[in-house]
Amino acid sequence: MYRYDEFDREFVNARVAQFRDQVERRLSGELTEEQFRPLRLMNGVYLQLHAYMLRIAVPYGTLSPRQLRMLAHIARKYDKGYGHFTTRQNIQFNWPALADIPDILADLASVEMHALQTSGNCIRNVTADHFAGAAADEVADPRPYAEILRQWSSVHPEFSYLPRKFKIAVTGAARDRAAIQTHDIGLHLKKNADGELGFAVYVGGGQGRTPIVAKKIRDFLPEADLLSYTTAIMRVYNLYGRRDNKYKARIKILVHETGTEEFARQVEAEWAELSDTALKLPEADIRAIETYFTPPDLPARPEGDDAVRQARLDSRSFSEWLDQNVVTHRHPDYAAVTISLKGIGETPGDASAAQMEAVADIAEAYAFDELRVSHEQNLILPHVARADLRAVYDALVGIGLATANSNLITDIIACPGLDYCALANARSIPVAQAISRRFADLERQRDIGELKLKISGCINACGHHHVGHIGILGVEKKGAELYQVTLGGSGDENTSIGEIVGRGFGPDEITDAIETVVDTYLGLRLGRDEKFLDAYRRVGAAPFKEALYGAESKAA
Amino acid sequence: MKVLTGNRLIDGEAIWYSPVGWIETLAGADVAADKAAEERLEAIGRQAFADNFALDIELIDVQIVDGEIVPLRLRERIRAAGPTTRTDLGKQAAHAARAG
Ligand code: SF4
Numbered sequence: 001m002y003r004y005d006e007f008d009r010e011f012v013n014a015r016v017a018q019f020r021d022q023v024e025r026r027l028s029g030e031l032t033e034e035q036f037r038p039l040r041l042m043n044g045v046y047l048q049l050h051a052y053m054l055r056i057a058v059p060y061g062t063l064s065p066r067q068l069r070m071l072a073h074i075a076r077k078y079d080k081g082y083g084h085f086t087t088r089q090n091i092q093f094n095w096p097a098l099a100d101i102p103d104i105l106a107d108l109a110s111v112e113m114h115a116l117q118t119s120g121n122c123i124r125n126v127t128a129d130h131f132a133g134a135a136a137d138e139v140a141d142p143r144p145y146a147e148i149l150r151q152w153s154s155v156h157p158e159f160s161y162l163p164r165k166f167k168i169a170v171t172g173a174a175r176d177r178a179a180i181q182t183h184d185i186g187l188h189l190k191k192n193a194d195g196e197l198g199f200a201v202y203v204g205g206g207q208g209r210t211p212i213v214a215k216k217i218r219d220f221l222p223e224a225d226l227l228s229y230t231t232a233i234m235r236v237y238n239l240y241g242r243r244d245n246k247y248k249a250r251i252k253i254l255v256h257e258t259g260t261e262e263f264a265r266q267v268e269a270e271w272a273e274l275s276d277t278a279l280k281l282p283e284a285d286i287r288a289i290e291t292y293f294t295p296p297d298l299p300a301r302p303e304g305d306d307a308v309r310q311a312r313l314d315s316r317s318f319s320e321w322l323d324q325n326v327v328t329h330r331h332p333d334y335a336a337v338t339i340s341l342k343g344i345g346e347t348p349g350d351a352s353a354a355q356m357e358a359v360a361d362i363a364e365a366y367a368f369d370e371l372r373v374s375h376e377q378n379l380i381l382p383h384v385a386r387a388d389l390r391a392v393y394d395a396l397v398g399i400g401l402a403t404a405n406s407n408l409i410t411d412i413i414a415c416p417g418l419d420y421c422a423l424a425n426a427r428s429i430p431v432a433q434a435i436s437r438r439f440a441d442l443e444r445q446r447d448i449g450e451l452k453l454k455i456s457g458c459i460n461a462c463g464h465h466h467v468g469h470i471g472i473l474g475v476e477k478k479g480a481e482l483y484q485v486t487l488g489g490s491g492d493e494n495t496s497i498g499e500i501v502g503r504g505f506g507p508d509e510i511t512d513a514i515e516t517v518v519d520t521y522l523g524l525r526l527g528r529d530e531k532f533l534d535a536y537r538r539v540g541a542a543p544f545k546e547a548l549y550g551a552e553s554k555a556a
Numbered sequence: 557m558k559v560l561t562g563n564r565l566i567d568g569e570a571i572w573y574s575p576v577g578w579i580e581t582l583a584g585a586d587v588a589a590d591k592a593a594e595e596r597l598e599a600i601g602r603q604a605f606a607d608n609f610a611l612d613i614e615l616i617d618v619q620i621v622d623g624e625i626v627p628l629r630l631r632e633r634i635r636a637a638g639p640t641t642r643t644d645l646g647k648q649a650a651h652a653a654r655a656g
Binding site for chain 1: 565566568569605611612628629631635639640641642645646
């Protein structure tokens with residue numbers, strides 16, 4: 001895992017001291033709110049409905065047990081005993097006092113963490129495939145490149161005041177688990193015919209008010225050109241991106257209004273000036289960063305097959321968990337485990353301090369000290385010997401984190417919504433909880449099969465509803481909550497934006513509406529092999545509209 | 557009818573203005589029933605912001621139901637109570653503790 005060097009350490013400590021001074025000056029009245037607000041945002045501090053919120057970066061979703069323990073400590077000491085993992089692989093605390101935040105940041109710095117660039121119009125936390133380094137289908141680990149981008153973009157003077165925030169995601173497999181086509185820049189790490197590493201480069205994806213799927217502007221960019229080419233994109237955006245209208249300021253609008261071809265031409269023209277400069281990555285530097293991500297030595301554990309076979313016979317619930325939450329590893333004796341933070345009726349993405357500590361223990365005992373946060377708001381143990389799966393499962397049962405629902409309808413993404421968020425129009429969490437309870441029966445969930453349900457409490461779309469197979473968007477209508485349903489979205493290598501199916505549903509109707517959609521799918525699918533998304537793509541919205549709105553849908 | 561609310565600078569706590577000053581509960585807030593009273597509250601809000609005591613200060617619409625102040629918007633009802641999904645947290649936690 002990447003370790004801070006002297007420069008990183010000094011820099012982060014200096015920022016903590018600087019922010020401590022800024023908070024003191026704010027509390028003494030020396031700084032006004034107008035002066036202080038941008039400074040606190042640069043350090044991840046928002047003001048929400050009930051309190052401040054602190055958003056902490058988890059670079060490319062990679063965490064160590066030591067870091068997770070520190071997050072648990074912060075939850076206990078300064079917050080209310082829990083944290084919320086987000087769709088950007090970060091963690092948020094909902095209740096810190098402003099006066100305590102400098103101490104929290106100092107505690108974080110002691111485990112090489114910070115809250116820099118988790119807000120503001122800068123390049124945000126670079127996200128990556130949560131199975132990076134473990135996935136069987138991976139060409140190469142995307143995290144060294146995410147780390148190179150992180151180092152390069154940290155307080156980059158030219159790109160700290162962009163027209164709007166900027167998000168980059170990297171995946172190292174053809175199967176996209178990082179939703180790269182919904183990012184400002186999406187990078188797909190791959191090999192060319194000569195076996196050299198490089199990227200397919202996507203630009204201008206995004207959700208929010210105007211959801212747009214990113215456009216590919218380069219099929220193969222050699223790895224050495226990562227920073228020069230990214231810089232070229234950033235320069236074109238920084239120059240031409242709109243600063244007059246917040247809603248049109250993201251790069252997706254610029255790409256859309258300029259046209260993909262013309263935009264790509266501008267980037268190439270800019271790049272022509274940059275490609276042979278100091279931004280070209282020396283091979284030695286890339287390989288040096290790569291060593292930070294060297295996977296642990298995984299000793300052969302051939303007894304895994306027998307152990308798993310026996311454990312399956314012993315326990316049906318273990319067997320179900322294995323089928324659902326455990327995926328193939330590049331090493332045949334190992335597996336990657338998803339720890340679901342979506343217990344039935346629980347708050348998606350929330351974990352208590354005790355759970356964080358217990359997961360840290362499990363990672364130390366069975367997972368080579370490695371942990372990940374997924375953008376689907378779950379935790380991942382990337383390397384577990386198959387022979388140890390039963391022990392890991394038993395430990396997870398002990399802390400209430402063994403729900404076998406990865407990729408099923410109750411593995412819901414939900415943003416904090418109106419229960420916490422100052423920008424929200426409607427609640428997200430109670431909707432997720434009600435749907436989760438309705439579909440609690442695992443057999444039924446497994447019969448329904450893969451179904452990604454995503455909920456946002458406002459059009460900012462932090463809950464990724466646009467790319468949910470079923471998306472739910474909370475709006476406020478005449479002072480009441482109303483939920484719009486979209487169908488057919490997807491955030492993988494075949495990204496699509498969901499289509500609004502019709503008029504919205506009240507809080508008391510939305511769970512029934514979702515059940516109607518699901519039942520309609522079950523009635524029309526060609527067989528168990530036809531997933532919800534495939535069936536929707538085959539038949540379109542009409543049967544679902546008919547089921548939801550009946551005669552009303554024909555009249556419309 | 558309106559009440560004055562904001563978040564305290566030092567800890568972000570949601571607060572409301574009452575006849576005895578800023579308090580941590582909506583119950584007991586000073587209710588403005590006419591334009592003059594609203595203007596008086598607004599001036600108090602501006603002063604609290606200028607004094608660096610509170611931020612995100614605004615007048616919100618309320619009604620009186622069975623003698624209790626109830627905000628019209630759900631957002632403000634949630635601010636006054638706490639997350640609807642965690643009744644052990646926020647203002648409602650203290651109520652629950654007292655009632656229990
Ligand atoms: S989608 Fe809206 S309600 Fe949900 S967290 Fe984002 S800003 Fe808040």
